[in-house]
Structure formats: C-alpha cells, structure tokens
Amino acid sequence: MPLLTIADALNLALHQEMQRDSRVMVLGEDVGKDGGVFRISDGLIEKYGEDRVVDTPLAESGIVGTSIGLAMAGMRPVAEIQFDGFVYPAFDQLICHAARMRNRSRGKFTCPMVVRFPYSGGVRALEHHSESMEVLYIHTPGLKVVCPSTPYDAKGLMIAAIRDPDPVIFMEPKRLYRSLKEDVPEEDYIVPLGQARVMIEGNDVTVVGWGSMIPIILKAQATLIKENISLEVIDLRTLSPLDTETILASVQKTGRCVVIHEAPRTCGLGAEISALLMEKALFSLKAPVERVTGFDVIPPLMKAEDYNLPDEKRLIAGIRKTLAS
Amino acid sequence: MPLLTIADALNLALHQEMQRDSRVMVLGEDVGKDGGVFRISDGLIEKYGEDRVVDTPLAESGIVGTSIGLAMAGMRPVAEIQFDGFVYPAFDQLICHAARMRNRSRGKFTCPMVVRFPYSGGVRALEHHSESMEVLYIHTPGLKVVCPSTPYDAKGLMIAAIRDPDPVIFMEPKRLYRSLKEDVPEEDYIVPLGQARVMIEGNDVTVVGWGSMIPIILKAQATLIKENISLEVIDLRTLSPLDTETILASVQKTGRCVVIHEAPRTCGLGAEISALLMEKALFSLKAPVERVTGFDVIPPLMKAEDYNLPDEKRLIAGIRKTLAS
Amino acid sequence: MTIIEKFNPLADEMFQVLGPDGRVVKPDLLPSWSDEKLREIYASMVFYRMADQKLISLQRQGRSGSYPSIEGQEAAQVGSGLAIQKSDFIFPAFRELAITHMHGVPLEKLYLYWMGNEWGSNFEANVAPISIPVGTHMLHATGFAWGLKMQKKSAITVSYFGDGATSEGDFYEAMNFAGVLNIPTVFFCQNNQWAISVSRAKQTAAKTLAQKAIACGMPGIQVDGNDIFAVHAVMFEAAERARSGHGPTLIEAVTYRYGNHTTSDDAGKYRSEAEVKEWRKRDPITRFKIFLQDKKLWDEDFEKKIIHESEGKIREAAEKAEKTPIPKPNEIFDYLYEKPTPALEEQKKYLSQFFPQP
C-alpha cells in the first residue's frame, strides 16, 4: 500500500472514479493543465482529455449551475471551487436547485454531484482563503456535507461522494493536504457517508471534531494521556447527515463532551451537537458540553490568524473545564 | 396614536427616515410605483422621487453590491429583496463585503445599510417564498439580524436599523404583515438593536421565539394559563447580536425553556440558544431545553405547508414535555 | 440557416413573417404546413388562452395559488414549441403553461402544481420542473445540453425566461458557458415588456435584449413574438444550429403580458390601459385568425367547436387536479435524499403524532 497524503489520496480517488465511470467529469477553475491550485486534479486532463476535465470560465454560479444540469442529464460532475471563500456566488444554485431538484420533482430529476473545495485556515493565505462555513451547507436541507481528516478517509469518502445519488459538499482541510501520510489501499473502497469514526477510545471526555481540527485533538490526547486523562476522539467525517448515534454512545459513556471547530462560534455545528446532547443525554452529562471554536469574527489576515484558530492550548483548557465541574 | 399593522408601521418608518435624512434611499425590485409587492414602500416614490426610490434591474447581487458602494459613499441605502428565497444570489456580496468592509479597512469604510425582506411561511405562496434561513446571516460575522413581531417594534427597529452604523438584515414576518394592529406612535422612536423583550412574565417555562412564531406562543400562553401553567414569553426581536442576558435571566427563574422557530431544526438558532443555556445555566435547568422547529426539509408547497410549520399544538406538546421531566 | 446569420441585433430590426394585421410580410418564409395543421395550431392557441383563464378563475375562487398568466404570449410559446423535437428538453421559468403542455406535460399536472402540490412537478415529459428563482435555470439548460453533448445525443435544450431574467448574473454566465463551450442550447427570452412593475427600459440600457448575446460571442435575434411563423422560423434555425454543432443562440421574442403579473398583482398600479390596448392590436391569436380567414380556414362554427372541445378538456383537467389527494405528512421527508437520514426519520416519527396517517 502506498503512503499517501490527503492531496494524493483525493487525486487517486478522482483518477479511479474517472477511470471506472465515464459519466464522471471534473470541472472548475484551473482544474485542467494546472491540475488545480492544490494539484488535486493533477494528471486528469492528460488522461481523460479536455472533454471530461474542463477549465471553465471564472464563474462559480456557472460552475455549480451547469453541474446541476449535467447531473440531471445523467453525468456525474465533480465541481471544484477554488477556495472556501468563493463558494458563495454559487450558494443560490446550491440551496435553490442542487438541494431541491429531487424533492421538487418528486424524484424525477436528481443531482448526483460533488462540489469540492479546500477549507480551513492555518496556511497563511489571503483574505477569503481561510474559511470554515460548513454550517451554511449543513443547515441547507437536501445537501450532504463531508469533511475528511486522513488520507484513507479522503479517498474513501470521495469515492462515496461521487457515487452518492445526491449532492455532496466535499470540504477538504487545506492545511492537512500535505501534512500527513498514511497507507492508502490502491483498490477501490468507500467510506460510507453518515458514519463518524471513533479514532481513539477513552473514558473521561469525548472530543468531537472533524477535518483540520483532528491533529489538534490528537495532540491534546497525547498530552493528556500522560496525566491519565483519557479522551475518546470522534472524527465526524460526515457533517450532514450527522452521526448522532456515535456521539451519543460515547457521551453516555464519558459523561463529558468538548466540540472543537474553526467556524464562528454562534450557530456553529458545535451548538447543534450541544443541543442534541441536551435533548438526548442531559442526564448522562457530568459537565456542560464545552465548545472550543473560532470566534464570531472575520478570519484575520495571516499576522493575526492564530488568534482566531482553536489550538491545543485552548482545547486542553476546554477539556479541563469540563473535568473541573 | 394610529392603529397600524406591521406593514403600515414599516411603511411609516421608511417615510419618516426618508424625510429626516436625505441620505436614505430605497432600492430594489418593484419598490417604486408598485410600492413593493407587499406595499411596504408605498407612496415613497411619489414623495421622494425616482432618484431616491429606485426600481432596479432584476438582480439581487446587483442590488446589494451597489448598496454597499452607496453606503461606502455616505448614503444610507435600504435595499429590498422581494422574498426570503431570493436573497441567496446576494449572499456573496453580504458575507464577503457588506459584513467585512469595516473590518477589512480597519474602519476606513463602513456599510451602514439595511437589507430588508419578507420571510416566513404560512401565506400559501409559491416555492422559495416561505423561507426562514436567519442562521445564514446570524452565522456571518459582521452582520446584524433583526426580526420584529409587532407593529410597534417594526417601526422602532426599522428606524434603529436605518440609523445603525453597520449592515442590518431586516427580516419581516410576512404572514403577520396585516394580521394584527396596534397603537404606534407618530413620533420618531427607536427600539434598540440587541434587546429582547419579555412580552409576558411567567414562572414555569420560558418560551423564546421571534417574528412569525410570536402569535403562536401567545396563543399557547393563553391556553396554558387556564391550566395554571405560566409561560414567560420572550420575543428576541434582534437575532444577532443575541440578547443572551435576557434569556438567561428568565431561564434561571423558570428552569425550563422551549425555543420555537420555523427554520430547519439542524443548526437553527434554537441550537445556539440551547448550547448557551447548556454552558451558562445547566445547573438551573430542570429539564432539557426543548426545540420546536421546522423540519430539515424544503418548505413544502402550500398543500403540505402546514406539516412543516410549528403550530400551537406542537408548541404545547414541547412545553408539556419540559414540564414532565 | 440564413435568418439568424443575416440578422444584426444592433440594427434595431425585428424579424417578422406575419404582420400585426394578419397579412403576410415575408411569404417566402411561410412554413409548408397543411391546412389541417394550421387549424390545429390555431385551436391550440385558443385552448391555451382558455386553460390560462381557467387557472385565473380557480385562483379567484380560492382553488389554486397565485398564478402567472400567459395571455398574449401564446404564439411565442406555441411557435417555438412547434420547431423543436419531442426528444429535446424544455427548461421553463414559471410563465410557460403553453410550451410545457405542448411538450408533453398533461394539463392536470400543471394545474396541480399551481394548486400547490409537488406532484405537479413530477413530469414524465422532457420538461424540467418549473423554476421560480428568476434567471437561474438557464444554467441548468446549458449544463443539461452539455451532458447531452457528452453523451453524443442529438437532442438539444431550450430555456424559457423573461425580459427581467436577462438582468441576473446567472443569465450572463449561462450564455457565456454555452458560448465558450459550444453547447447545443437555445436561450428563448419572452420579452413581455414587464418584470412585474419594472418596464423593459428600466431593466437595461441595451436597446435590444438580443444584443446581449454579443457579450458571449453568440448570435442574438429579435423576433416578433406574437407572430407564430416568425417565432417558428427563428426557433427552427436556432435549434438546427445547436443540433448540428454550431452552438447556442439567444432569441428575444417581443411580446406582451396582457394580464397582471400573477393573480396577486395589480398591473393598474404601474401601467396604463392604453398600453395594453395598443398591444392587443398585435394579438397573436387574432393575427393568426385573420390569416386563416383569408385562407378560408376559419369560421364561426370552427371557433365554437374548438371552444367547446377545449372547455371539456380543461374542465376534466381541473377536476383531476382537484381530486388529487393532498400529500401525506411523510412525503415532505421522503424526497430530500434517495434515503431519508436518521434525523429525518426521527422528525417524521415525531410529526406522525400530530398528523396520524391512515
């Protein structure tokens, strides 16, 4: 099994799916010769040609809107939006059409399509290049939202997303693209959508995160285990639909929960998880569910970026807080 | 004091602010001769002329984008988007620019502007005309979000929003536009942004809502008081920034809380309120905070609309549930 | 393939075959339709005007939701519909009763839709669901046609939209994608002079909407939208251009909306009766009737017969639509995804407490 980065794993998934299914197309800005600004689509145009790997005009609504049409016609478009902060021009097409076509037509038309983009801060990028606005998509009925944190999951989730019969928002933690490697099977496999993964079992506090926050959780876990504080680490992997069952089972065991995310705090996914635990596990809770999050601010430019990003220190403080009550 | 509907009160506020401040402009689709499809801008064009009351081309991003420029130049644009479901084409301008101009330029440029639109279901309208997606705006740092439920507040909040130095999303509960009347002062007054209102004091359960849900809460209150169940009713009025203090004070008293909203359940504002209470009032809670919400579905067309909309029955069931535990 | 290529959208001309008075302006461009076909086409326009009227009265009686009337736009829709093939795909906006029915959607489905039932959008025909957000669906038509091209199918797509829709950025992006990717699609704009209360002149400084095609390097043509022959000829060419790999075309069909924007609107607030009257003189049905009269293909009996037949069909469609049971509570959850999510299953169960299903 080759050792791959997340970027490699995504690239491999795209190659394999384009190979397997001639309906799969890749389109977006600079996805062709350039292979995408993060090289996720590297080599595709050379292999599958300009017809199936398309450098579109610079227009995100156009990219998503035509992908909807392609999907309705029976193709399997994988649209790339170049950065998290540039999905918004396409938001109308996502919420009004991609998410609704099946329901609107009572199943006559569907939108099996993937909209993938890099998200997350921590790479010292320009304004609009460091966002984490997953809630916009999670709160939109009719979309699915996926966010891998490991090369293995990246490949398996991408393949699952491409084969999914419904529109999938695929958020790629850009700061992890090349920061870790792991063995990734050559063969074709899927990681089913909607299933969280208990990465590490533990007894004292459940920590829920996804994407770019996972390495931070793992660091905190390694730090705290030395103090005999044992964390149960859950990587959500799919943000919508949410795997409530896995979270619940864990918190029923540990009685404590911290959710960590980069997104703005107010109305973040952390709030939903807290509310769910309130409803379904209040009497198992030994302490309030703690949220360690980005602030309700605009992602600062690089000099001040770190102020906003949740880190190990803040996570550990949050964990200690739940342990103190 | 004249008896006015919410529609009248909003219209009056616009008239008075245009009269008072020549920087105020009203722009949007059909806001001129037609007076807006709900007649909220009725009479403005006759009084203040075509220069200040502008029927724009049919382009929401254009409406909001030029409003940003107008605001930066020192005008006070009040932009109308015709329906809740048509704000999305302008979402990019809202999140990337209106919400960020002050922060981006460290205060050199600001966007004192109002984007107002009717929201809510219950009027048997077409697809995309019955939405309640306030979370999109609440979760966007840099925006304020306002939602009145009474004629008095409608006028006072609108005046406050127009005079606010920052961009305000003003959501008008369309199904209440003409359904209730109340005395509204002729004079100029504001209802400050960021302050919830305890509409009715009570002891047993705090019910938090806003906009279109308020009459339903009031009905439930009247029903339950006959059983000696006393509700404390909070109308949020401003959804961002949230008046956490008022909610907290009430729940510390009652120990029980139900939040009701039309918006999809997952990651709705109800989740945030529940999470806040988890964090700040867990040990005052006698029962889990209950959410009575729209489902995670696409607002159904009119024949099936009522299935989705929270009503008195569902609210009372939610209240009883918190009382049972 | 000559009309479109010869046309200069900047020359302020409008392509016409049958004048407003019913006299033929360009006899060489008349289609070689049989007398029977001509009479059928006339009958269909009358039928659509009546079917439209029916929905307006159903709405007035509280039996339908608000509805956007097509009265005045029959030739634009029927003329263009006659020029395409059943295997082609139509992407309507919302003011498209005639073309959607003509392309295979049963009338009762369309009535059901306006009555507020999603099953009214479950079309068997090659017609996309009605699209309410103005200007957005031309991107779908472009993408769909792109898909057809990828699949080497010979079908094309046609999107229908209004003058107001041409102000949306999505319209421009759709044309631009279609142009640069050489997509087999036709942009069919029904310029009915009004976008609710906003006149064509307030929508854009461009003299014609047809000239907007120039921005995307494709041909644009303005055609008399109340002239069924002209519309047919232009649409036929545009469709053939698309089908034969020559790319997209923008057609601006100049027509008029006689009625209110929808049944919720009062056009009296923003436009004069005189204007409406002026346009009624160029009525597409009257014009075609005069043409038929001149050919001795029309008489009062014929008119009575088609009115009678139409009434029957329309009554039947309305009855069918009204008899359709309202959706069950479960349905609001069941079509979001192929398989409902756990949260949706939970919510469905919760709702069943309040609306027990039989």
Add this chain to the structure above:
Amino acid sequence: MTIIEKFNPLADEMFQVLGPDGRVVKPDLLPSWSDEKLREIYASMVFYRMADQKLISLQRQGRSGSYPSIEGQEAAQVGSGLAIQKSDFIFPAFRELAITHMHGVPLEKLYLYWMGNEWGSNFEANVAPISIPVGTHMLHATGFAWGLKMQKKSAITVSYFGDGATSEGDFYEAMNFAGVLNIPTVFFCQNNQWAISVSRAKQTAAKTLAQKAIACGMPGIQVDGNDIFAVHAVMFEAAERARSGHGPTLIEAVTYRYGNHTTSDDAGKYRSEAEVKEWRKRDPITRFKIFLQDKKLWDEDFEKKIIHESEGKIREAAEKAEKTPIPKPNEIFDYLYEKPTPALEEQKKYLSQFFPQP
C-alpha cells in the same frame, strides 16, 4: 470625446498611439506633456517594476505572503491613473500595486497588506480596499459612483479588474446597473491574457472583452494596454464622459502578465516561455524608453539615477512595513461593528487568557 464614440468594438481593432517599437502611430493624439513630466512618468514605471520585484523577493524570503505581480502591466495602470483626478475613487482588485500607490496609498501600506496585516488596507487615499473575490467590487464602484452622483459631486469611480473577472455574473450586473442608471464610473479591465492558468480564449467566445459593453448599452473600447499614451487618452475620455453625465464606459486594456499568477503559482505548467518572450517585445517600459530616447530624454545616467532613488524608497517602505507591530488579539474583535457585541466582548476576554496583552 471622439475616440470612444468612433470606436467599434466589433471591428476587431485596438486603439494605439505608440507602437510596440516605440514609434508614434497617431502623433495627433500625443498628450502635451512637458519633458519633465514624461521623464517622471518613465521613472514611475521603473519604480513600480522594482517595487513589484521587491515584494516577490520578500515573499521568497518568507517575509510576505503570496503576492500577484504587476510586471508588464505598468502602462495600463500608470496611463489610466494619469487620466483621472485625485478626488476620483479607485476600486482595485488585487493586481494593482501601481495604480493604488499612484492614487495616494503609501508603498509601505501596500507592503503591509501583502504581509498580512489589515492596517495595510486602512487607506487614507481615495482608494477602496483590495478586493480578493474576483469580479465582485465593480458593483461597489458602481454603487459608490451612484452615491457621488446623488450627492452632486463631480468625482467619478474607476474599477480595475482582470480578463477572468469578466466571466462573473457580478461584472455583468455592475455594467447593467451602471448603464441603465447612467452612473459616472469607468470599468477598466486589464486583459493580461490569463486568469491563473485559464487563457483568455477559454474565458469567453466573445472576440473582445470590450464588446461585452454592448450587452449593457454602453460603449466599450479595446486599447493597447502597453501603450501609455493610448491608455491615457482612452481613460481620459471615459472619465470625462462619466464626469459630464454621459455614463459609464468599459475599457479593455490589452496587456500581459509576465510573471506567475502569484508567488504561489508556476506559470510554466500552463504556458510557454515563447509566449512570454513574444509579449516582452511589446513591453510598456521599453517602448516608452525608446520614445524618450528618440526625444533625447533618456540616457544611462538618468536610468541609474531613478533606479538608485527607487531602491531607497522601496527599501524604506519595506522596512517600515516590517517594523509595523503585528496586530493585538483585541483587534480581531474590534472592527466588526462600531461597538463590539456582548458575545465578542466575552470572546475577547476569553482569548486574553491565551494571549495576555501588554
């Protein structure tokens, strides 16, 4: 007011005064600039090329974030900047180092911005903040100019953007609003042939970008963007048209990006060195230098002097920018609203635990 009105954007011409070889093509259109002014202008172009290079090397040394070079586009920016007034407002995209500085933003501010500090966008000059989302800020320029018009001010606005930006719906909406509302603004497109790896030809089927103006009923003109005289003449006319109430203009300045898209990009992946070489033959600075040489206004000493002076200014600006303290934690909360919300105050307090402020 003759160049723009006489220009036909469909005729495939490009307005030019000074040929690529430095010879004057249209002597009657040369501005009446003094020798001193001509030399100053030359010096400024050299200065900008050096200031640009400096940022690239700062980035390479890890002292700045990624940066989009303007090399090759100096005449487009300087030429247009010379044609407007200090009271006019500039709305830049991101590749506008020269024009923003020229219009009054100190170089150290611009450096500070690219080093990732928001204070680098706190401009005193009549320049809007750098706008990263492609194609979006032309709406602001349009709205701002609309506001100026409402206030009966004589200033105008100019938006700068690239060829890629013309594919965004917002670009079209901005032009359409400007056209129909007769807004005093100029759309200045620097067509540098590439949008990252996407060539101009893949962006649109329109032969010129200038012709896109036709969609919105306004004039569009293609100008040699490497010819400072041509750019100046066209911009001057467009600005005067706007100022005198004649409405907006779209200018397509044909130029080239010699460097990578940004310092994070590798242009070698998608375009040939031969292409770059071809464009270097039409270099705006060399061309202007030849013109000066012919007038005996340039010699090696002059060149050395301006390089020396520029180096000093650039070094100083870089030092100032690098010495600027990094923002304090509080700052990320303090500029969202005029007054921070209670939640922001709480979050600020929480953060101070982790980053104690002096």
